[in-house]
Amino acid sequence: MALAAEAFMTQLAAAEPWPENAALYQQLKDEQILLSDNASSLAVQAFLQMCNLPVRVVCRANAEYMSPSGKVPFIHVGNQVVSELGPIVQFVKAKGHSLSDGLDEVQKAEMKAYMELVNNMLLTAELYLQWCDDVTVEEVLEDVDQCCQALSQRLGTQPYFFNKQCKGLTFQYRRLVPKIRPTELDALVFGHLFTILTTQLTSDELSEKVKNYSNLIAFCRRIEQQYFEGHDKDSSSSATSRSAKRSLLR
Amino acid sequence: MAAPMELSCWGGGWGLPSVHPESLTVMAYAKFSGAPLTVNAINNCWRAPKGEVPILISEDTVISQPAKILNFLRKQKYNADYELSAKQGADTLAYIALLEEKLLPALLHTFWVEAENYCSVTKPWFASRIPFPLSLYLPGKMSREALNRILLTRGGPPLYSLTEVEAQIYRDAKECLNLLSKRLGTSQFFFGNRPSTLDAFVFGFLAPLYKVCFPRVQLQEHLKQLPNLCRFCDDILSCYFRLAVSGHSPAGQDTVDANLQKLTQLVNKESNLIEKMDDNLRKSPQHPPRKLTTLKLAAGGEESSPLNRLSP
Numbered sequence: 001m002a003l004a005a006e007a008f009m010t011q012l013a014a015a016e017p018w019p020e021n022a023a024l025y026q027q028l029k030d031e032q033i034l035l036s037d038n039a040s041s042l043a044v045q046a047f048l049q050m051c052n053l054p055v056r057v058v059c060r061a062n063a064e065y066m067s068p069s070g071k072v073p074f075i076h077v078g079n080q081v082v083s084e085l086g087p088i089v090q091f092v093k094a095k096g097h098s099l100s101d102g103l104d105e106v107q108k109a110e111m112k113a114y115m116e117l118v119n120n121m122l123l124t125a126e127l128y129l130q131w132c133d134d135v136t137v138e139e140v141l142e143d144v145d146q147c148c149q150a151l152s153q154r155l156g157t158q159p160y161f162f163n164k165q166c167k168g169l170t171f172q173y174r175r176l177v178p179k180i181r182p183t184e185l186d187a188l189v190f191g192h193l194f195t196i197l198t199t200q201l202t203s204d205e206l207s208e209k210v211k212n213y214s215n216l217i218a219f220c221r222r223i224e225q226q227y228f229e230g231h232d233k234d235s236s237s238s239a240t241s242r243s244a245k246r247s248l249l250r
Numbered sequence: 251m252a253a254p255m256e257l258s259c260w261g262g263g264w265g266l267p268s269v270h271p272e273s274l275t276v277m278a279y280a281k282f283s284g285a286p287l288t289v290n291a292i293n294n295c296w297r298a299p300k301g302e303v304p305i306l307i308s309e310d311t312v313i314s315q316p317a318k319i320l321n322f323l324r325k326q327k328y329n330a331d332y333e334l335s336a337k338q339g340a341d342t343l344a345y346i347a348l349l350e351e352k353l354l355p356a357l358l359h360t361f362w363v364e365a366e367n368y369c370s371v372t373k374p375w376f377a378s379r380i381p382f383p384l385s386l387y388l389p390g391k392m393s394r395e396a397l398n399r400i401l402l403t404r405g406g407p408p409l410y411s412l413t414e415v416e417a418q419i420y421r422d423a424k425e426c427l428n429l430l431s432k433r434l435g436t437s438q439f440f441f442g443n444r445p446s447t448l449d450a451f452v453f454g455f456l457a458p459l460y461k462v463c464f465p466r467v468q469l470q471e472h473l474k475q476l477p478n479l480c481r482f483c484d485d486i487l488s489c490y491f492r493l494a495v496s497g498h499s500p501a502g503q504d505t506v507d508a509n510l511q512k513l514t515q516l517v518n519k520e521s522n523l524i525e526k527m528d529d530n531l532r533k534s535p536q537h538p539p540r541k542l543t544t545l546k547l548a549a550g551g552e553e554s555s556p557l558n559r560l561s562p
Contacts, residue, residue: 105432106432106433106435108429108432109429109430109432109433110341110344110433112348112429113341113344113345113347113348113429114344116344116347116348116351116352117343117344117347117348119347119351120347120350120351121347146343147343149340150339150340150343150344151340153336153337153339153340154337154340154341154344156337
């Protein structure tokens with residue numbers, strides 16, 4: 001989008017509050033959606049949940065054609081349509097919701113760098129596994145391992161990647177503690193790792209690589225519990241509605 | 251000590267040891283980690299084994315691609331990241347991904363795709379270092395590869411025309427430069443006072459952008475507005491490549507290097523001689539010829555010292 005059009009979009013976005021009937025479109029879950037698209041969709045869903053913005057997930061076979069950029073997922077909010085995590089984060093920010101406001105400049109830089117790392121390595125690995133399937137799979141797995149190692153080291157023993165404290169308190173371990181909120185990096189990482197861990201593929205090598213890092217698994221479990229469990233009641237909405245097959249809480 | 255290592259890469263100009271980002275990254279890492287590399291600037295492409303530059307040759311091993319070369323150097327115990335924590339190592343990986351995704355496309359565009367830059371600067375420079383008739387073909391091939399790379403990685407919908415892609419990649423590059431500047435802040439290097447792999451990559455990507463004189467320079471102008479990044483490049487050039495900011499020619503640098511080496515050898519010889527002399531001086535009055543000492547000790551230790559003093 002040209003710069004002027006983007007600025008205009010931002011102004012339009014800021015005008016209205018988040019509606020009740022916002023919808024997220026992706027391809028059909030069982031037969032159609034690909035690994036990488038599923039990961040992207042889950043990342044966006046996680047992000048919106050973390051912002052406390054309600055959205056219902058709608059599966060359509062022609063989702064890719066409906067999308068303005070050809071990429072899924074995309075959200076339909078009011079009379080605007082925005083696709084892909086990056087623009088959606090901007091759009092949501094224009095409406096006054098942001099997860100990364102409390103970060104200082106250096107932390108924001110770090111966050112962007114880690115998001116690129118995830119896109120570079122995990123997304124490429126997912127695309128690779130979907131489409132190609134030959135000898136250079138070792139290099140891809142090596143990359144995935146490196147990426148997971150980096151993420152695992154960065155996360156350490158903290159609950160989220162950036163643990164900035166927000167307004168409000170929460171009850172944890174029988175004590176009132178300051179609330180810590182996740183950022184879009186957490187949403188992105190969750191989307192990809194959860195998809196890799198729970199999707200049945202021809203080989204388990206990719207998920208085995210991720211399983212080597214226990215703090216990453218605990219991270220995914222935590223986000224699943226916190227942001228997706230409560231919504232299982234909705235019929236077609238939650239990504240984890242197929243919890244029988246997909247839950248990490250085995 | 252490892253076998254001698256040779257690096258084959260593109261040469262320098264405009265005050266840089268190399269104008270090619272990947273070559274420069276490897277050279278910088280070698281300097282930071284103390285790896286002894288013989289650098290051969292390419293002037294005859296027929297000899298390059300695979301055509302992928304830079305290439306490291308060590309005995310019979312041939313390694314291409316900066317990441318693999320750096321891994322090899324680390325295995326040979328030339329490790330510039332020794333003091334980094336696990337988190338800093340993770341950060342390194344993340345920032346390198348950022349550089350490759352956000353900055354590299356614009357860098358490639360500035361050098362190889364932007365018509366004025368390519369025709370007036372890049373093509374003549376590379377063509378002059380490649381033998382005829384490859385010089386007629388190779389620069390064009392490199393330019394097409396750069397364009398392909400940009401379009402494949404960034405040219406998807408909704409950006410359908412090259413001008414839209416260009417606008418997007420330059421915007422991303424400027425944002426990336428801003429992020430790097432914020433991350434560097436006022437420190438000398440990205441992780442404290444010692445340079446590491448990340449510094450090598452950032453230097454490799456930024457220095458050509460900073461120094462090479464192009465007619466179309468929007469990214470360079472943006473970079474010059476970030477003084478800490480400029481200072482970062484200049485510091486590395488002056489400390490590790492012994493080039494004044496205005497720059498020597500590569501040939502000049504080589505003779506300076508050679509002279510410095512000769513001087514160092516002379517000085518070392520001198521100091522060895524002096525040490526020997528010192529040793530002799532120390533040894534002569536106090537240490538008797540060995541035979542005497544052993545005889546004395548065998549006879550009965552306590553008499554040895556007064557007798558020692560008497561003997562010359």
